[in-house]
Amino acid sequence: xxxxxxxxxxxxxxxxxxxxxxxxxxxxxxxxxxxxxxxxxxxxxxxxxxxxxxxxxxxxxxxxxxxxxxxxxxxxxxxxxxxxxxxxxxxxxxxxxxxxxxxxxxxxxxxxxxxxxxxxxxxxxxxxxxxxxxxxxxxxxxxxxxxxxxxxxxxxxx
Amino acid sequence: xxxxxxxxxxxxxxxxxxxxxxxxxxxxxxxxxxxxxxxxxxxxxxxxxxxxxxxxxxxxxxxxxxxxxxxxxxxxxxxxxxxxxxxxxxxxxxxxxxxxxxxxxxxxxxxxxxxxxxxxxxxxxxxxxxxxxxxxxxxxxxxxxxxxxxxxxxxxxxxxxxxxxxxxxxxxxxxxxxxxxxxxxxxxxxxxxxxxxxxxxxxxxxxxxxxxxxxxxxxxxxxxxxxxxxxxxxxxxxxxxxxxxxxxxxxxxxxxxxxxxxxxxxxxxxxxxxxxxxxxxxxxxxxxxxxxxxxxxxxxxxxxxxxxxxxxxxxxxxxxxxxxxxxxxxxxxxxxxxxxxxxxxxxxxxxxxxxxxxxxxxxxxxxxxxxxxxxxxxxxxxxxxxxxxxxxxxxxxxxxxxxxxxxxxxxxxxxxxxxxxxxxxxxxxxxxxxxxxxxxxxxxxxxxxxxxxxxxxxxxxxxxxxxxxxxxxxxxxxxxxxxxxxxxxxxxxxxxxxxxxxxxxxxxxxxxxxxxxxxxxxxxxxxxxxxxxxxxxxxxxxxxxxxxxxxxxxxxxxxxxxxxxxxxxxxxxxxxxxxxxxxxxxxxxxxxxxxxxxxxxxxxxxxxxxxxxxxxxxxxxxxxxxxxxxxxxxxxxxxxxxxxxxxxxxxxxxxxxxxxxxxxxxxxxxxxxxxxxxxxxxxxxxxxxxxxxxxxxxxxxxxxxxxxxxxxxxxxxxxxxxxxxxxxxxxxxxxxxxxxxxxxxxxxx
Numbered sequence: 001x002x003x004x005x006x007x008x009x010x011x012x013x014x015x016x017x018x019x020x021x022x023x024x025x026x027x028x029x030x031x032x033x034x035x036x037x038x039x040x041x042x043x044x045x046x047x048x049x050x051x052x053x054x055x056x057x058x059x060x061x062x063x064x065x066x067x068x069x070x071x072x073x074x075x076x077x078x079x080x081x082x083x084x085x086x087x088x089x090x091x092x093x094x095x096x097x098x099x100x101x102x103x104x105x106x107x108x109x110x111x112x113x114x115x116x117x118x119x120x121x122x123x124x125x126x127x128x129x130x131x132x133x134x135x136x137x138x139x140x141x142x143x144x145x146x147x148x149x150x151x152x153x154x155x156x157x158x
Numbered sequence: 159x160x161x162x163x164x165x166x167x168x169x170x171x172x173x174x175x176x177x178x179x180x181x182x183x184x185x186x187x188x189x190x191x192x193x194x195x196x197x198x199x200x201x202x203x204x205x206x207x208x209x210x211x212x213x214x215x216x217x218x219x220x221x222x223x224x225x226x227x228x229x230x231x232x233x234x235x236x237x238x239x240x241x242x243x244x245x246x247x248x249x250x251x252x253x254x255x256x257x258x259x260x261x262x263x264x265x266x267x268x269x270x271x272x273x274x275x276x277x278x279x280x281x282x283x284x285x286x287x288x289x290x291x292x293x294x295x296x297x298x299x300x301x302x303x304x305x306x307x308x309x310x311x312x313x314x315x316x317x318x319x320x321x322x323x324x325x326x327x328x329x330x331x332x333x334x335x336x337x338x339x340x341x342x343x344x345x346x347x348x349x350x351x352x353x354x355x356x357x358x359x360x361x362x363x364x365x366x367x368x369x370x371x372x373x374x375x376x377x378x379x380x381x382x383x384x385x386x387x388x389x390x391x392x393x394x395x396x397x398x399x400x401x402x403x404x405x406x407x408x409x410x411x412x413x414x415x416x417x418x419x420x421x422x423x424x425x426x427x428x429x430x431x432x433x434x435x436x437x438x439x440x441x442x443x444x445x446x447x448x449x450x451x452x453x454x455x456x457x458x459x460x461x462x463x464x465x466x467x468x469x470x471x472x473x474x475x476x477x478x479x480x481x482x483x484x485x486x487x488x489x490x491x492x493x494x495x496x497x498x499x500x501x502x503x504x505x506x507x508x509x510x511x512x513x514x515x516x517x518x519x520x521x522x523x524x525x526x527x528x529x530x531x532x533x534x535x536x537x538x539x540x541x542x543x544x545x546x547x548x549x550x551x552x553x554x555x556x557x558x559x560x561x562x563x564x565x566x567x568x569x570x571x572x573x574x575x576x577x578x579x580x581x582x583x584x585x586x587x588x589x590x591x592x593x594x595x596x597x598x599x600x601x602x603x604x605x606x607x608x609x610x611x612x613x614x615x616x617x618x619x620x621x622x623x624x625x626x627x628x629x630x631x632x633x634x635x636x637x638x639x640x641x642x643x644x645x646x647x648x649x650x651x652x653x654x655x656x657x658x659x660x661x662x663x664x665x666x667x668x669x670x671x672x673x674x675x676x677x678x679x680x681x682x683x684x685x686x687x688x689x690x691x692x693x694x695x696x697x698x699x700x701x702x703x704x705x706x707x708x709x710x711x712x713x714x715x716x717x718x719x720x721x722x723x724x725x726x727x728x729x730x731x732x733x734x735x736x737x738x739x740x741x742x743x744x745x746x747x748x749x750x751x752x753x754x755x756x757x758x759x760x761x762x763x764x765x766x767x768x769x770x771x772x773x774x775x776x777x778x779x780x781x782x783x784x785x786x787x788x789x790x791x792x793x794x795x796x797x798x799x800x801x802x803x804x805x806x807x808x809x810x811x812x813x814x815x816x817x818x819x820x821x822x823x824x825x826x827x828x829x830x831x832x833x834x835x836x837x838x839x840x841x842x843x844x845x846x847x848x849x850x851x852x853x854x855x856x857x858x859x860x861x862x863x864x865x866x867x868x869x870x871x872x873x874x875x876x877x878x879x880x881x882x883x884x885x886x887x888x889x890x891x892x893x894x895x896x897x898x899x900x901x902x903x904x905x906x907x
Contacts, residue, residue, distance in 0.1 A: 042449070097796075
């Protein structure tokens with residue numbers, strides 16, 4: 001058996017403390033310990049972006065981060081994006097633009113897109129495409145996702 | 159009803175499951191949790207072809223934390239028979255053998271043992287302790303290779319069926335069939351131009367982002383409960399029951415949200431294993447595939463070797479067409495060559511046709527459906543040959559296609575005669591589109607066009623609707639929702655009931671809770687389950703007319719209903735008002751719809767694409783892309799566009815990058831999402847869409863399925879564009895930079 005390590009962190013603005021094996025990824029900890037299953041596993045090697053979360057001000061694929069690395073960090077997952085009962089403009093724009101089909105990649109896209117808008121409130125189409133190139137979507141062909149991010153950016157700026 | 163009279167159909171409401179999917183609350187298969195859950199891990203073959211002499215599981219079983227180990231011997235050995243796997247019949251032994259191999263492994267990644275333990279890490283570690291003695295065998299990896307005399311034989315008991323008859327000949331060719339129409343030799347004799355070309359296309363994967371998963375509990379009452387991501391909960395129920403040799407009523411399957419399928423989540427891989435591990439341990443067992451497992455051990459779509467020969471007269475009429483289609487089934491028979499043969503010349507009215515199809519087993523994973531399975535390979539061949547003929551005749555490629563376009567009454571070589579179809583309308587819409595005449599704007603650029611056809615399927619669907627006192631309704635259905643079908647189904651019920659789409663609450667339920675419903679596949683869900691919802695809503699209207707008649711003490715036959723208002727004489731009552739009076743008029747109202755529709759209508763699609771080819775590197779950039787498709791009637795246009803855009807981009811990936819890159823011993827060398835290069839947002843322009851609506855006379859709202867036909871034209875359209883940009887005719891997929899450079903260099907030589 002493996003010794004577990006105590007980790008103190010902040011998840012979606014709530015201080016949290018948990019025990020994890022050193023080999024467990026942050027993705028596993030979020031899903032299995034906290035039940036935050038909005039963060040998805042698509043590949044477990046950092047290539048699909050479905051497990052994208054914010055770690056302080058960095059966008060990370062949580063499958064490539066160890067749970068123990070979350071010590072002292074601020075983690076934001078898809079569950080922390082809406083403002084209480086009100087959807088974030090990105091979430092609304094994804095719905096209005098039909099920017100999801102199966103929806104499995106959607107949490108990763110929304111977390112990544114929010115990080116973009118936090119840095120650059122007026123991104124060009126090219127900037128959005130480059131920023132979101134870390135996230136794979138197999139259903140939409142990206143067209144409606146790009147439009148949703150453009151619409152949300154407009155709303156955030158207003 | 160006329161199109162302009164619809165109040166719900168054709169609008170774009172927010173999908174009913176939307177809020178859950180943008181907040182992370184929607185529960186997909188891998189999100190399912192249960193007290194006492196154990197985790198399963200499946201051990202897979204490192205060899206593409208090997209005999210298993212011995213398996214020793216004792217060390218794994220003794221590993222701390224392990225609760226059970228199993229092999230194929232743990233399956234009940236019911237006698238072989240044909241079983242329905244959701245898209246056709248297969249021998250039980252093949253279905254069982256693909257879930258866990260017995261005696262022989264037939265591809266790298268072929269499952270043969272499984273472990274259940276207290277954590278997934280322990281299960282994986284323990285699986286590594288299973289000792290296996292293999293006799294490695296030579297392998298056959300492509301159709302032409304496997305068809306050769308003396309090729310390694312995968313199944314010693316597989317005998318070739320030829321033209322419907324058993325030949326008794328043991329080979330890797332499971333079947334050779336032929337469709338014949340007219341007189342092929344006379345047809346070619348009439349031709350002024352004949353073009354014959356050979357093509358090779360690589361194995362490609364559907365590439366859904368969510369790996370396969372299943373959780374099963376063998377309950378203490380003997381019932382087997384399953385939670386999984388699947389395109390067909392009833393298929394999982396039936397196959398699981400079949401492999402475990404129990405009646406279907408003993409299995410209940412709850413379809414969780416599904417993270418993409420495209421045909422690849424019709425086959426069953428994990429559920430029977432999880433169920434048996436649960437039986438052994440008395441605990442629920444969850445198994446989730448890794449991405450590598452998804453690539454190596456689920457069902458990609460066949461690689462193929464194709465020859466197409468087409469002849470035409472100077473006036474532009476095609477006189478004859480011949481195709482030879484050899485598709486790789488993977489480890490077990492069932493390559494998608496039959497639908498490939500149905501679609502290879504489906505866009506054209508050709509009097510003289512011969513099509514030969516070969517279903518060939520090879521040492522690669524057992525193939526599955528992938529969005530219009532078999533048709534994309536075939537259209538790549540046909541549509542590039544058609545383009546070459548048009549060029550030789552000096553005709554515009556769309557005019558040439560129009561001149562030969564299939565219409566109502568055209569007979570296909572595999573038998574069917576078309577009812578009303580939209581082939582001509584799609585090509586005309588392409589011609590009319592400003593993209594077709596826009597300047598290319600630079601050197602090394604070219605424009606290509608292509609069309610594609612998919613026949614779509616009907617199959618059974620069930621639905622119930624119950625009326626709430628607040629004037630809304632609950633709709634219960636059995637089609638797993640992969641791309642917004644809850645909403646496109648609910649909208650059809652709303653249209654009938656005269657209420658807003660938002661007032662219909664659709665739910666996808668488990669196999670105990672709704673009548674049989676076939677897979678979400680074949681572009682059938684909005685068509686067939688939508689039709690079941692239409693029937694259930696009609697049943698509600700009929701019952702509510704009776705209730706209104708009771709209130710007004712009149713005859714139900716004298717009550718009418720339009721746009722949610724019931725009327726008789728000078729009396730009227732809205733749907734909402736009447737819903738509030740159910741208690742006093744006789745109690746709850748529940749409507750039902752159960753259909754097995756025959757009126758399926760095929761869908762045509764077409765692409766115009768501009769590319770730029772870098773003459774130094776061979777890299778192809780998609781500059782502009784227009785997708786046109788006949789939807790019959792677009793119920794929710796945003797999700798129709800979404801299907802067209804998604805299918806187009808999968809077709810672009812197939813055209814330019816994606817392939818199973820196999821080494822000589824049958825190992826896929828690019829089994830990660832980094833190396834299996836699917837298109838990213840950065841690789842693409844916006845995908846323009848044009849929805850053509852030629853109503854399907856076989857559906858109450860004119861719906862045709864739109865899920866599949868859109869993936870068919872892109873590889874051919876891109877190949878044709880590459881020709882116009884770089885002067886080379888491509889005859890293989892993918893058309894990646896090395897392939898393009900090789901073609902450019904060989905032309906220079």
